[in-house]
Amino acid sequence: MGPVPELDELNEFFWTSGADGKLRMQYCDDCQYWQHPPSVCCRKCLGEGIAPRELSGEGTVAAVTINRMPWMPGLKVPYVLVIVELDEQPGLRLTSAMPSVDPEQVAIGDRVKVWFEQREDVWMPFFAPLA
Amino acid sequence: MSNPYSEKQCVISGVGQSEIGRRLPRSGLQLTVDAVKKALDDAGLKREDIDGVSSWPGQMQNSAPGFSPVSITDLREAMDLKLSWYNAGIESTQMSAIINACMAVASGQARHVICFRTMTEASSMAKGTRSSVQGTGSQRISGPFQWQLPFGAFSASSWAALIASRYMHEFGASREQLAQIALNARRNAQLNERAVYRDPLSMEDYLSARMISDPLCLFDCDVPIDGSTVLIISHKDCAPDLKATPIHIESVAGPLYGRDSWDQQDDLTRFCAEDAGKMLWSRTDFSPKDVDFAELYDGFSFLTLLWLEGLGFCGRGEAAAFVEGGQRIARDGELPLATHGGQLSAGRTHGLGYFHEAVKQLRGEAGSHQLAGDRKLAVVSNGGGNLAGAALLRKD
Numbered sequence: 049m050g051p052v053p054e055l056d057e058l059n060e061f062f063w064t065s066g067a068d069g070k071l072r073m074q075y076c077d078d079c080q081y082w083q084h085p086p087s088v089c090c091r092k093c094l095g096e097g098i099a100p101r102e103l104s105g106e107g108t109v110a111a112v113t114i115n116r117m118p119w120m121p122g123l124k125v126p127y128v129l130v131i132v133e134l135d136e137q138p139g140l141r142l143t144s145a146m147p148s149v150d151p152e153q154v155a156i157g158d159r160v161k162v163w164f165e166q167r168e169d170v171w172m173p174f175f176a177p178l179a
Numbered sequence: 180m181s182n183p184y185s186e187k188q189c190v191i192s193g194v195g196q197s198e199i200g201r202r203l204p205r206s207g208l209q210l211t212v213d214a215v216k217k218a219l220d221d222a223g224l225k226r227e228d229i230d231g232v233s234s235w236p237g238q239m240q241n242s243a244p245g246f247s248p249v250s251i252t253d254l255r256e257a258m259d260l261k262l263s264w265y266n267a268g269i270e271s272t273q274m275s276a277i278i279n280a281c282m283a284v285a286s287g288q289a290r291h292v293i294c295f296r297t298m299t300e301a302s303s304m305a306k307g308t309r310s311s312v313q314g315t316g317s318q319r320i321s322g323p324f325q326w327q328l329p330f331g332a333f334s335a336s337s338w339a340a341l342i343a344s345r346y347m348h349e350f351g352a353s354r355e356q357l358a359q360i361a362l363n364a365r366r367n368a369q370l371n372e373r374a375v376y377r378d379p380l381s382m383e384d385y386l387s388a389r390m391i392s393d394p395l396c397l398f399d400c401d402v403p404i405d406g407s408t409v410l411i412i413s414h415k416d417c418a419p420d421l422k423a424t425p426i427h428i429e430s431v432a433g434p435l436y437g438r439d440s441w442d443q444q445d446d447l448t449r450f451c452a453e454d455a456g457k458m459l460w461s462r463t464d465f466s467p468k469d470v471d472f473a474e475l476y477d478g479f480s481f482l483t484l485l486w487l488e489g490l491g492f493c494g495r496g497e498a499a500a501f502v503e504g505g506q507r508i509a510r511d512g513e514l515p516l517a518t519h520g521g522q523l524s525a526g527r528t529h530g531l532g533y534f535h536e537a538v539k540q541l542r543g544e545a546g547s548h549q550l551a552g553d554r555k556l557a558v559v560s561n562g563g564g565n566l567a568g569a570a571l572l573r574k575d
Contacts, residue, residue: 050329054319084443085326110447111348113340114393119309119333129332129392131341131442143341143442145330156348172329 052168058086061100066164066171073140075101082137105162106178107134110141114151128154132175146175185462186281190425191572192291192413193222194535199373199406199526200301207248207299207407212257214409215293222411223422224291229260229411231289233280234296235530236269245303245403247296254295264288272433273530273561274568280412281428290417294410296531300403327441336400336479338441339564340392343481346448347394352484352499354394358385359505360480360516361398361523367510368520370548375402375526399480404526408535424542426572429465429556432458433568441565451567452482452489455560459569460491467491470571471554472515472540474533475563477523482563483516490558490569510550518550530561534570541574 053063062085065072074083076090076098083091083098090098111131118125128151134140146154148163160175195217197210205213219226238250251265264283272278280292303309320328332338346352362385368374380398388396418425436454437444444450460466467490475486484498492514493501502508508516519525519536526532537557539545560569 050331050333051318051320053325053329054321056321059325085323085440111341111345112393113337113344113395114390115331115333115337115340116390117334117336117392123331127331129330129337129341131345131447139443139445141442141447143327143330143332143338145332156344167329170329174330 052170055169058088062086063170065100066166066173069164071103071105071162071173072100073103074098082140084140084142103134103136107132107160107175109154109156109158109160112154112156126151130154130160130175132160142173144173144175148174148176184282184285186278186285186428186431188285188415189281189412189428190415190418191410191428191534191538192417192421192425193218193224193411193423194538195219195221195409196373196528196532196535197407199375199404199528201375201402201404202301202305203405205405207297208253208257210299210405210407211249211254211295211297211409214295214407215254215258218293218409218411221423222413223420224411226258226260228291229293230263231280231283231292232260232262232265233276233283233292233294233412234267235271235273235276237267239269244306244308245298245300248299249295249297249407254293264292272435272566272568274431274433274570276531277410277412277534277570278431278433278568281431284412284414290414292412294412294531295407296529297407298403298527298529299405300527301405304403323440334392335564336395337392339479339481340395342441342448342450342564343394343479346481346484349448350496350499354386355382356499356503357394357399357480357484358382359502359508360477360483361385363505363508364477364517364521364523364525367518367548368524371519371525372547374520374524375404376520376524395479395481398523401478401522401527402524404528406526406528408528408531410531410534410538424574426538426541426574428570429573430459430463430571431569432462433566434458435566437565439565448485450485450564452485452560452563455567455569456490459571463571465556465571469556470514470558471556472518472550473558474518474537474560475516475558476530476533476560477517477521478527478529480523485563486560489563489567490560515550518545519548533559533561534572537572541572
């Protein structure tokens with residue numbers, strides 16, 4: 049459905065995290081702060097004590113849209129895009145999609161859980177309804 | 180407010196706009212030269228008077244065809260301009276061409292600066308390349324786009340739609356309320372012979388239109404065009420020599436305090452418009468109640484709602500109610516918006532078109548779509564998502 053991210057030393061852990069079915073983001077032990085996208089230091093304390101850490105993969109749909117526009121030949125529409133707010137921290141979010149469900153059935157406030165789809169050497173974190 | 184290097188040293192001495200159309204037989208550079216000649220004539224300045232050029236985002240024809248096809252060098256060579264100062268670049272707010280020109284003039288680096296914004300997106304789309312949609316090729320995605328494109332969020336219409344959905348959820352805004360931005364723009368465009376879309380647009384037309392990315396429909400998205408807009412920023416000391424009524428730059432702002440991201444904002448529905456508003460009003464003794472009309476960014480209709488709140492024309496979460504029914508924002512309302520038709524109906528001139536319109540209205544030169552009464556103070560805004568700039572323009 050979409051192009052593949054270019055892996056680099058900062059983002060590789062994120063885009064390959066799904067190989068074992070787990071979502072990971074950078075976490076600062078000193079600040080107890082999650083940050084995304086990944087960077088070279090903690091954006092709170094500027095320390096380098098940040099490392100990828102496993103998240104529950106559960107969250108809440110904060111925003112939703114159904115894209116109905118075939119932006120390129122072969123693009124199957126409609127499909128649903130979401131911004132998911134992850135349980136671990138207010139404001140820690142991922143833009144993602146929910147390709148396994150009926151687009152019309154997704155609403156803000158829905159509880160969701162991550163799942164992964166391998167695309168070349170990348171594991172795409174998609175979401176589906178929790179339970 | 181006695182800072183001798185502030186934007187208050189500057190006036191808009193001239194404006195010019197090329198033909199604006201869905202597909203024109205003139206190149207981006209030809210359109211730009213057309214607009215420069217008109218602006219020079221408007222100001223009563225000669226080519227030899229120009230000693231600065233300022234642009235945003237700079238030429239990027241290879242990465243985004245039609246989005247910014249003309250470089251400063253292209254223009255300099257075409258018109259043999261002698262430049263004491265010039266500047267363009269994308270790592271800057273959308274209004275940076277104006278902000279930087281003001282700083283250059285106030286500090287004495289230049290005296291008369293051309294600011295231009297040229298688009299040939301309509302012609303590029305006709306050739307099959309859509310500059311506003313990234314990642315449709317086979318190459319891998321790096322940088323900020325990697326957090327959106329791989330999931331199928333290819334277009335800013337989807338990014339804005341996500342935020343619009345959150346806004347409507349939080350504040351109970353409806354599509355009928357949002358529609359007023361598009362309907363108002365079209366009513367004004369019907370009076371403007373230079374607008375791109377001038378057919379009547381009804382609420383029924385709006386509600387039955389093709390959805391692009393829910394809750395945004397076709398009429399919530401601006402229309403790509405070919406065309407160029409030029410402003411000339413000059414030192415206010417030049418005002419007595421100008422042909423046209425000078426329009427003073429009372430205040431201008433393009434801050435970046437929040438995350439430069441569509442999904443990591445502290446508050447998903449505030450974005451940068453609020454920061455630009457705060458900084459804009461901190462640099463002037465005027466306040467929102469003094470404003471006679473506003474040319475607020477409507478690249479997506481929803482962004483206008485964020486601007487109404489961010490600039491303090493209404494309270495947080497109140498913009499949809501503010502525009503309901505359309506009376507307040509109509510040309511005879513308390514705060515006329517998009518008086519030329521906005522980017523939604525007059526064409527995606529991408530920021531500078533609002534300045535052109537505000538200057539014409541303040542001078543009383545907007546012709547068939549001139550507002551009634553003497554209008555002295557106008558707000559112009561650009562962007563409104565993860566980058567935002569605003570300006571307050573004043574006539575003596």
